[in-house]
Amino acid sequence: MIGPDDVGGVHIKYLYHCRRQLWLYLRGIRPEHLSATVQLGEAVHDTSYTRNTPVDLGAAKLDFIDGQHWVHEVKSSTRTTPADQAQGRHYCHRLYLVGIDAQGTVLHYPKTRRTQRHPYTPEAADQALADIADVLAVATASTSPDRLTRTACRGCSFTDYCWTE
Numbered sequence: 001m002i003g004p005d006d007v008g009g010v011h012i013k014y015l016y017h018c019r020r021q022l023w024l025y026l027r028g029i030r031p032e033h034l035s036a037t038v039q040l041g042e043a044v045h046d047t048s049y050t051r052n053t054p055v056d057l058g059a060a061k062l063d064f065i066d067g068q069h070w071v072h073e074v075k076s077s078t079r080t081t082p083a084d085q086a087q088g089r090h091y092c093h094r095l096y097l098v099g100i101d102a103q104g105t106v107l108h109y110p111k112t113r114r115t116q117r118h119p120y121t122p123e124a125a126d127q128a129l130a131d132i133a134d135v136l137a138v139a140t141a142s143t144s145p146d147r148l149t150r151t152a153c154r155g156c157s158f159t160d161y162c163w164t165e
């Protein structure tokens, strides 16, 4: 079972998108490679901001960090989601653990040419810790959390698993 140090950006993303998705992912069920949505995200990512270097923090890999210690993340969607913001908080937390005082996250949305800045406040730091605790709680649950509504599941790569009777 995973511990706090193993929690990465994908876990946080799934926590906010769907706890059932997180539970399945933690058990090795990972159909993402079949997902056109993920492939599109990777394509957008690969063709955007190519001058910058990803940062590998072990369980968490962030797109890049600038000289003022802002974490930059490139997203394939058109608008921000709570999951995007939570991932950013998580990366700031990870940087804090290795001695880098992150200022916050800059979320880039190339499709709409928008950016959003989310400072890493004390409240954000508390929430980052709470998110890790939530991931670990899902990890230890003996049964899978309930499905979302069918509408909310649209585009999810786990649809076959959850909805094929």
Ligand code: SF4
Pocket: 017, 018, 019, 020, 021, 022, 146, 147, 148, 152, 153, 156, 157, 158, 159, 160, 162, 163
């Ligand atoms: S199909 Fe729906 S319930 Fe299943 S993991 Fe995806 S979002 Fe969650």
